[in-house]
Amino acid sequence: MEDNFQSAYQEEQHRLTLAMEEIDRRLEKLRAAPVYTGHDFTEQALEAARESKRQSLAKSTQEPYFGRLDFETAGGKRTPLYIGKVGVEKEEVTEQPLVIDWRAPVASLFYSFTGGEEAASYDAPEGTIEGLVYLKRNIVIRQRILERVADTYDRNNEQPAVSDEFLVYRLGENKDNRLRDIVSTIQAEQDQIIRAVRNTALIIQGVAGSGKTTVALHRLAFLLYQYKEQVSAGKMVIFAPNHMFLDYISDVLPELGVGDIQQLTFQDWALTLLNQDVRLADPSETLSYWFERTDGLPELSNEVPGRYKGSLTFMKLLEDMLAGMETLSVPEGDFSPWDGKVLPRSEILNWFEQEYKPYPLAKRKERVMARIHRWVEMELKKAPSAAMQKEWKKRASQREKSYANKWPKFDALLIYKQLFQAVKGSSTGSVVGARAKLPGVVLKQTAADLKQGVVREEDLPALVYLHILLNDLDGNQRFDHVVIDEAQDFSPFHVALLDRFVRGHSFTILGDLSQGIHAYRGVHTWEEMSSLFNAEDTAYFALTRSYRSTMEIIEYANTILEKGVQGGITAVPVFRSGNPVRMIAYEPSQRTEQIGRALERLTHQEYRTVAVLTRTLAEARELHETLAGRGLGVNLIDGSMQQYQGGVSILPVYLSKGLEFDAVLVADADEQHYHSSAWDAKLLYVGCTRALHELWLMHGAPLPHYAVPENNEGYMTGWPE
Numbered sequence: 248m249e250d251n252f253q254s255a256y257q258e259e260q261h262r263l264t265l266a267m268e269e270i271d272r273r274l275e276k277l278r279a280a281p282v283y284t285g286h287d288f289t290e291q292a293l294e295a296a297r298e299s300k301r302q303s304l305a306k307s308t309q310e311p312y313f314g315r316l317d318f319e320t321a322g323g324k325r326t327p328l329y330i331g332k333v334g335v336e337k338e339e340v341t342e343q344p345l346v347i348d349w350r351a352p353v354a355s356l357f358y359s360f361t362g363g364e365e366a367a368s369y370d371a372p373e374g375t376i377e378g379l380v381y382l383k384r385n386i387v388i389r390q391r392i393l394e395r396v397a398d399t400y401d402r403n404n405e406q407p408a409v410s411d412e413f414l415v416y417r418l419g420e421n422k423d424n425r426l427r428d429i430v431s432t433i434q435a436e437q438d439q440i441i442r443a444v445r446n447t448a449l450i451i452q453g454v455a456g457s458g459k460t461t462v463a464l465h466r467l468a469f470l471l472y473q474y475k476e477q478v479s480a481g482k483m484v485i486f487a488p489n490h491m492f493l494d495y496i497s498d499v500l501p502e503l504g505v506g507d508i509q510q511l512t513f514q515d516w517a518l519t520l521l522n523q524d525v526r527l528a529d530p531s532e533t534l535s536y537w538f539e540r541t542d543g544l545p546e547l548s549n550e551v552p553g554r555y556k557g558s559l560t561f562m563k564l565l566e567d568m569l570a571g572m573e574t575l576s577v578p579e580g581d582f583s584p585w586d587g588k589v590l591p592r593s594e595i596l597n598w599f600e601q602e603y604k605p606y607p608l609a610k611r612k613e614r615v616m617a618r619i620h621r622w623v624e625m626e627l628k629k630a631p632s633a634a635m636q637k638e639w640k641k642r643a644s645q646r647e648k649s650y651a652n653k654w655p656k657f658d659a660l661l662i663y664k665q666l667f668q669a670v671k672g673s674s675t676g677s678v679v680g681a682r683a684k685l686p687g688v689v690l691k692q693t694a695a696d697l698k699q700g701v702v703r704e705e706d707l708p709a710l711v712y713l714h715i716l717l718n719d720l721d722g723n724q725r726f727d728h729v730v731i732d733e734a735q736d737f738s739p740f741h742v743a744l745l746d747r748f749v750r751g752h753s754f755t756i757l758g759d760l761s762q763g764i765h766a767y768r769g770v771h772t773w774e775e776m777s778s779l780f781n782a783e784d785t786a787y788f789a790l791t792r793s794y795r796s797t798m799e800i801i802e803y804a805n806t807i808l809e810k811g812v813q814g815g816i817t818a819v820p821v822f823r824s825g826n827p828v829r830m831i832a833y834e835p836s837q838r839t840e841q842i843g844r845a846l847e848r849l850t851h852q853e854y855r856t857v858a859v860l861t862r863t864l865a866e867a868r869e870l871h872e873t874l875a876g877r878g879l880g881v882n883l884i885d886g887s888m889q890q891y892q893g894g895v896s897i898l899p900v901y902l903s904k905g906l907e908f909d910a911v912l913v914a915d916a917d918e919q920h921y922h923s924s925a926w927d928a929k930l931l932y933v934g935c936t937r938a939l940h941e942l943w944l945m946h947g948a949p950l951p952h953y954a955v956p957e958n959n960e961g962y963m964t965g966w967p968e
């Protein structure tokens with residue numbers, strides 16, 4: 248602290264006043280500049296740059312920075328660096344920036360430095376820079392008001408320990424209905440992922456609440472900053488499970504000053520690309536098949552349709568099938584445009600198999616037909632008279648059409664239907680051969696779907712793959728970077744397919760195997776994905792700390808994993824203590840009344856978002872109807888929602904994945920609803936880990952064995968006083 252200030256707060260207040268004056272002055276100057284509206288391209292580009300500067304400065308005037316780091320390089324000068332969401336350069340190039348963008352190389356120190364006497368370093372374009380950190384300070388500014396100053400490291404202090412105090416303060420806040428940025432408290436393990444190099448397929452196993460989604464979004468913002476010459480926002484994509492989840496995360500990127508990144512579900516992307524009449528079966532049928540049955544689960548072998556259709560075996564089968572179709576593509580017989588003139592099949596075959604070999608099948612067919620047409624035109628010139636030429640031309644036109652019809656139709660959906668024998672007509676040998684290799688259950692179920700005119704989500708990788716094998720990729724379908732969130736629900740085929748679309752294997756693949764509740768289609772080990780890449784093109788990270796929930800909640804959720812899921816990866820909590828997890832038994836006849844009562848107790852606290860998690864959708868609907876009928880303000884989430892509204896939500900546990908709530912009430916946490924299987928234990932684990940501050944479990948029968956706490960700490964039974 249400088250000597251003439253009595254406290255860190257005063258010092259920062261002084262600095263803030265100066266910084267805001269400077270930023271305001273610049274913003275005013277920019278706003279005073281006339282806006283260019285003409286047609287000159289260069290001027291337009293300059294105006295766009297000015298506009299983006301206006302917007303970023305406008306943001307800066309409200310919350311210019313959130314951190315300060317005093318750093319001194321060997322032989323250099325100790326400089327206080329102020330770090331913010333948006334960088335603000337000094338007007339003189341030689342001066343220190345007023346605010347450093349959090350993504351700049353030097354700002355990485357703010358996140359990677361975790362204390363200690365030793366020198367710290369960061370990688371800059373000019374090489375590794377080494378020096379000593381003297382101060383690391385968190386600064387909370389809201390709407391131009393300095394709210395809080397907290398030092399997390401001070402070399403001159405007697406006890407220079409870095410503490411989580413500021414992080415715990417941020418985590419203790421209640422959440423609204425949107426995921427937020429974490430630039431001020433990114434942790435070193437997260438920062439490593441955010442700043443990892445671009446051309447690598449990163450695979451991240453992160454426990455519930457470890458910040459996977461948040462980190463992925465920050466990584467996109469980082470890549471855009473670091474590789475601005477090589478990547479563009481419009482060519483980056485984040486795949487997430489559903490539209491409500493996309494809505495829930497939609498504020499983070501704009502908050503980080505990043506626009507235009509595509510945020511999609513895999514279905515959205517696949518269906519647009521196929522641009523065909525492909526109708527998706529109602530997913531609730533699959534969901535209720537897997538999540539609502541009471542007769543135990545079928546075995547999850549690799550021949551379960553979802554697993555098989557996501558496998559590389561299936562991918563290879565499709566490749567071989569199309570390769571086999573090649574030889575039989577050119578129609579039998581020579582082509583004769585008019586009587587007496589013949590183009591031998593051997594010549595056509597030569598064009599198809601040699602000259603146009605590099606093209607995909609559908610393009611090859613197009614090119615061969617265009618070549619035949621050119622040949623016909625040459626031959627027409629040899630006609631002895633104009634009348635004869637006219638006659639030949641008419642005949643040739645008809646025969647070209649009928650020759651074109653003799654070719655197979657290179658259409659992804661049609662070929663897929665042929666494979667599953669879901670259309671009339673004969674199939675070529677390679678299709679018949681491929682069909683013989685399909686597991687019986689896959690053949691039966693898919694044929695039935697296709698006859699009904701629908702496909703399932705799990706058919707989409709195959710359809711898109713067939714489509715690109717037939718038509719090739721169009722340059723503007725390529726991505727600069729792909730993020731896959733909840734990647735444990737993706738299959739190797741999904742990723743291998745997307746790899747064809749992305750330059751340099753530039754992936755961020757994030758998930759949690761312990762939350763693999765869609766294991767009937769997703770991966771069971773990360774090896775299934777990493778093995779798709781050469782070792783030098785992929786890297787694996789594990790995030791083990793959970794930032795979302797209190798210690799009590801995490802420890803309880805860990806018990807469920809330890810006792811219920813063999814090999815479940817447990818979470819390390821941040822030291823943030825809250826209320827004990829509460830278990831409340833109810834008389835079955837009193838169920839709804841008691842749940843309503845519990846909900847009222849929870850909503851009377853300061854919580855902004857509360858969830859009631861049921862085991863099935865039907866139970867959620869029923870409970871919603873009854874509670875809403877009693878005048879409680881409750882929202883039902885049934886899987887078809889486009890937006891997450893916050894407040895009190897009632898939803899089946901499997902739809903809660905990815906979301907979080909201040910308080911969670913598991914409605915029926917008993918062995919009648921959660922059976923003795925790893926799957927059910929994972930479901931309950933997912934439900935419990937949605938809670939930030941408070942978790943209540945209500946049960947009308949004994950808890951399943953894995954939900955019985957191990958010791959007497961961290962939980963309570965019965966109603967609170």
Ligand SMILES: Nc1ncnc2c1ncn2[C@@H]1O[C@H](COP(=O)(O)OP(=O)(O)OP(=O)(O)O)[C@@H](O)[C@H]1O
Nearest residue numbers: 429432433434455456457458459460461794795905
């Ligand atoms: N470094 C951090 N600082 C502050 N908050 C954090 C940090 N990391 C994560 N969080 C918070 O933890 C919560 C969980 O983050 P997020 O949803 O990204 O985790 P996740 O790993 O995707 O979770 P899950 O797999 O359980 O859905 C969010 O509220 C997020 O803001």
